[in-house]
Amino acid sequence: xxxxxxxxxxxxxxxxxxxxxxxxxxxxxxxxxxxxxxxxxxxxxxxxxxxxxxxxxxxxxxxxxxxxxxxxxxxxxxxxxxxxxxxxxxxxxxxxxxxxxxxxxxxxxxxxxxxxxxxxxxxxxxxxxxxxxxxxxxxxxxxxxxxxxxxxxxxxxxxxxxxxxxxxxxxxxxxxxxxxxxxxxxxxxxxxxxxxxxxxxxxxxxxxxxxxxxxxxxxxxxxxxxxxxxxxxxxxxxxxxxxxxxxxxxxxxxxxxxxxxxxxxxxxxxxxxxxxxxxxxxxxxxxxxxxx
Amino acid sequence: xxxxxxxxxxxxxxxxxxxxxxxxxxxxxxxxxxxxxxxxxxxxxxxxxxxxxxxxxxxxxxxxxxxxxxxxxxxxxxxxxxxxxxxxxxxxxxxxxxxxxxxxxxxxxxxxxxxxxxxxxxxxxxxxxxxxxxxxxxxxxxxxxxxxxxxxxxxxxxxxxxxxxxxxxxxxxxxxxxxxxxxxxxxxx
Numbered sequence: 001x002x003x004x005x006x007x008x009x010x011x012x013x014x015x016x017x018x019x020x021x022x023x024x025x026x027x028x029x030x031x032x033x034x035x036x037x038x039x040x041x042x043x044x045x046x047x048x049x050x051x052x053x054x055x056x057x058x059x060x061x062x063x064x065x066x067x068x069x070x071x072x073x074x075x076x077x078x079x080x081x082x083x084x085x086x087x088x089x090x091x092x093x094x095x096x097x098x099x100x101x102x103x104x105x106x107x108x109x110x111x112x113x114x115x116x117x118x119x120x121x122x123x124x125x126x127x128x129x130x131x132x133x134x135x136x137x138x139x140x141x142x143x144x145x146x147x148x149x150x151x152x153x154x155x156x157x158x159x160x161x162x163x164x165x166x167x168x169x170x171x172x173x174x175x176x177x178x179x180x181x182x183x184x185x186x187x188x189x190x191x192x193x194x195x196x197x198x199x200x201x202x203x204x205x206x207x208x209x210x211x212x213x214x215x216x217x218x219x220x221x222x223x224x225x226x227x228x229x230x231x232x233x234x235x236x237x238x239x240x241x242x243x244x245x246x247x248x249x250x251x252x253x254x255x256x257x258x259x260x261x262x263x264x265x266x267x268x269x270x271x272x273x274x275x276x277x278x279x280x281x282x283x284x285x286x287x288x289x290x291x292x
Numbered sequence: 293x294x295x296x297x298x299x300x301x302x303x304x305x306x307x308x309x310x311x312x313x314x315x316x317x318x319x320x321x322x323x324x325x326x327x328x329x330x331x332x333x334x335x336x337x338x339x340x341x342x343x344x345x346x347x348x349x350x351x352x353x354x355x356x357x358x359x360x361x362x363x364x365x366x367x368x369x370x371x372x373x374x375x376x377x378x379x380x381x382x383x384x385x386x387x388x389x390x391x392x393x394x395x396x397x398x399x400x401x402x403x404x405x406x407x408x409x410x411x412x413x414x415x416x417x418x419x420x421x422x423x424x425x426x427x428x429x430x431x432x433x434x435x436x437x438x439x440x441x442x443x444x445x446x447x448x449x450x451x452x453x454x455x456x457x458x459x460x461x462x463x464x465x466x467x468x469x470x471x472x473x474x475x476x477x478x479x480x481x
Binding site for chain 1: 301302303305306307309310312313314316317318344345346347349350402403405406408410427428429430431451452456469470471
């Protein structure tokens with residue numbers, strides 16, 4: 001059965017649609033649906049070797065591969081940017097193996113694969129956001145044994161995580177954790193939001209879009225369905241605070257988007273620009289319209 | 293070729309799976325499934341779930357109406373699935389009445405809540421009770437009709453363990469995962 005025999009593009013004939021074989025997709029698809037039924041719970045799956053190294057999004061790419069349809073418009077971002085190596089490579093990978101349309105515009109995309117950011121533009125219903133996850137287990141650095149962390153999740157025993165956050169306060173006067181800030185999903189499982197800045201955490205809560213997480217090396221898939229309560233862990237007297245650098249983007253002037261700090265001269269002069277390149281472009285366009 | 297469930301397997305299974313993702317993500321809403329080659333007794337939607345998700349690791353329980361040579365041959369030939377009893381089933385297919393009581397199906401264990409059965413409910417000829425549902429995937433509370441809602445409430449009380457349901461009707465699919473909370477509005481006779 002050569003699925004691609006009708007396609008004239010010889011390059012893609014050698015692949016099954018979206019690279020992975022059908023049996024692998026079935027296994028991933030079963031894991032994805034159970035993950036959606038149990039928000040925030042990490043479903044084990046037998047992750048495949050992908051044509052890229054671990055840490056470059058092997059989990060995300062497998063989830064995307066299992067979800068992609070020919071009509072999709074794919075957007076891939078790495079730290080908010082569409083034009084960095086990781087994003088460009090993954091986008092090209094799916095252009096080649098699935099022949100899908102691609103875009104840089106968040107609002108045009110039907111499936112967005114992301115590394116370490118959530119787009120600034122609000123997501124819509126039925127849009128799928130696929131996160132690349134390095135360490136899916138939020139408790140792993142506190143308890144290295146999988147048998148123990150599994151039991152802790154089963155018993156909702158998250159005291160250790162609160163102790164960690166408390167120690168932050170005791171040492172630094174505030175919760176120092178700035179990225180991969182743990183959340184509680186649907187009031188049950190403590191979940192790792194992947195290394196997004198905590199500025200992005202509120203965007204996960206009650207989002208109309210479907211959020212899927214793939215950790216290739218660690219062989220875990222988890223999900224946050226749309227309109228699901230996602231609460232960043234905190235204390236009554238030390239409430240969660242989404243923060244960002246207190247500057248304006250030096251390209252578009254936006255003061256409400258997450259900023260990257262860049263060094264612009266040899267003597268260490270700093271400048272700040274939007275981490276979300278699509279958002280920055282949109283804001284720049286809006287500004288020039290206003291000036292006209 | 294025309295006897296395969298999907299004409300272009302890898303493309304059409306991806307489209308089918310996307311409908312399942314949408315249905316599972318937005319419980320209580322109806323989503324459309326495309327037609328496929330399937331045994332006459334199965335609905336397109338139910339056949340699509342089986343063909344998209346099952347392989348030789350999947351235990352499938354067929355209730356009496358569906359446990360026919362035609363269904364078994366089709367399922368085993370196309371997926372390699374194992375025909376199983378209620379207790380071990382990963383996927384269950386039947387009419388509502390034929391699957392009761394639900395306690396025989398596996399609900400997962402606290403360490404592995406995903407090791408639970410997915411129930412595919414065929415036909416809509418059951419006694420309907422007006423319910424109001426809420427939970428993950430539901431923006432504003434939705435009104436839907438369910439059979440024996442007390443069983444769905446019981447199932448939700450097991451959360452994060454429990455059964456996940458798909459209601460299938462010809463080309464339509466609707467999901468009620470274990471995370472969905474159910475309120476009975478009133479009983480209709």
